[in-house]
Amino acid sequence: MEKKYNKVVLAYSGGLDTSVLIPWLKEHYGCEVIAVSGNVGQGTELDGLEEKALKTGASKLYIEDLTKDFVDDYIIPTMKAGATYEQYLLGTSFARPIIAKRIVDIALKEGADAICHGCTGKGNDQVRFELAIHAFAPQMDIIAPWRFWELNSREKEIEYAEAHNIPLKINKETNYSKDKNLWHLSHEGLDLELPSNAAPINKPGFLELGVSPEMAPDKPTYVTIHFEKGVPTAVDGEKLESVALIEKLNKLGGENGIGILDIVENRLVGMKSRGVYETPGGAILYAAHAKLEEITLDKETSHYKNQVALKFGELVYNGQWYTPLRKALSAFVDSTQETVTGDVKLKLYKGNIIPASVTSPYSLYSEDMATFNEDDCYDQADSAGFINLFGLPLKVRALNDQILYKKTGEHFPSVEK
Known part of the structure; x- marks a missing residue:
């Protein structure tokens, strides 16, 4: 027998899964359904959401504006x-934790018995939502219908929606699974499920944040981004708050075919999945920030930070934002950013991001040291002693190999001859 609930808070986007969940929850549990949507910059997707939620049976809808916190506390x-x-x-990875945290806040305020999400049992988002719920409401029940319900395909969901007069913006022919926020737009499903199929990036209406590289202008666009301690603060000399800055870079990047990625990735749950991502402004920011770090970070810090970046990315992807390790890694990253201040100029051209210039008051690059011309700050004769010491282990091994070979006729293991 199904457990009974009086009040369920639903993570509601107005997409296919959550649209059918409101009447489905009421039918199966006889409960009040309170819908919660997190505004993380998905724009027009929120239009008409309240009317739709109420018409399909929700008692109320919260639309929480999380955009600035999303940018400042997760994206940056x-x-x-x-x-x-x-x-x-x-x-999508870092949008889920902030939305889930706010859903928990509302569920606790409303005295809900459970939180429901529409994530599939094959996907990553179920983990991201539920880890955040565990972090802030460990006793809260979680309903995940995709793990047990009868609507076990998007086609069946569409049929259910049509039978219950639930309006949808998609049909069986345009049924890509998409997720949009200020930072990106993802596309999955349909013809993308076969890696042998080329992504239809030139098909009208497929891309939403920009154009394909082939459709981008023949003339390049130049953009200059200013950073203060690793945080972008201005574009082309104009100071902008964080949300407006990303919006501006999204426009510039989108117009020039920047930030389109077609990959087969390894999902957390073990399978491979093919997706097409649009991240125009994000691709520009990542390129500019990396360029600035080239001249402001020393070698050891830079190389170690690359290792940290790999683990940091795994934590975010796996929904482990609210963990002690992620917090500790962020503290390390913040320490490395003390000198990451300066300006980066980039050339945007038909999907390419080409460095044009980089300057910083904290630059570690020395023209005097690096020049091929005559200088008085670097004695090239010093390099001989450096190489002798740096190569000493190789030299010792080679000498010992010669002795071994004279005695036995054999070489040291792995010595190439």
Whole structure:
């Protein structure tokens, strides 16, 4: 027998899964359904959401504006870390924790018995939502219908929606699974499920944040971004708050075919999945930030930070934002950013991001040291002693190999001859 609930808070986007969940929850549990949507910059997707939620049976809808916190507390820290997951710039991954945290806040305030989400049992988002719920409401029941319900395909969901007069913006022919926020837009499903099929990026209406590289202008666009301690603060000399800055870079990047990624990634749950991602502004920011770090970070810090970035990206992708390790890694990253201040100029051209210039008051690059011309600050004769010491282990091994060979006719293991 199904457990009974009086009040369930639903993570509600107005997409296919959550649209059918409101009447489905009421039918199966006889409960009040309170819908919660997190505004993380998905724009027009929120239009008409309240009317739709109420008409399909929700008692109320919360639309929580999380956009600025999303940028300042999740996007920028991840960008400063240089964190990616298999090239992917983690768009959906860090949106889920902030939304889930706010859903928990509302569920506790409303005295809800359970929280429901529409994530599939094959996907990553179920983990991201539920880890955040465990972090802030460990006793809260979680309903995940995709693990047990009868609507076990998107086609069946569409049929259910049509039978219950639930309006949808998609049909069986345009049924890509998409997720959009200020930072990115993801596309999955349909013809993308076969890696042998080329992504239809030139098909009208497929891309939403920009154009394909082939459709971009023949004339390049130049953009200059200013950073203060790793945080982008201005574009082309104009100071902008964080949300407006990303919006501006999204426009510039989108117009020039920047930030389109087509990959087969390794999902947390074990399978491979093919997706197409649009991250125009994010791709620009990552490129500019990395360029600035080239001249402001020393070698050891830079190389170690690359290792941290790999782990940071895995934590974000796996929904482990609210963990002690992620918090500790962010503290390390913030320490490395003390000197990451300066200006980066980039050339945007048909999907390419080409460095044009980089300057910083904290630059570690020395023209006097690096020049091929005559200088008085570097004695090239010193390099002989350096190489002798640096290569000493190789020299000792080679000498010992010669002795061994004279005695036995054999070489040291792995010595190439």
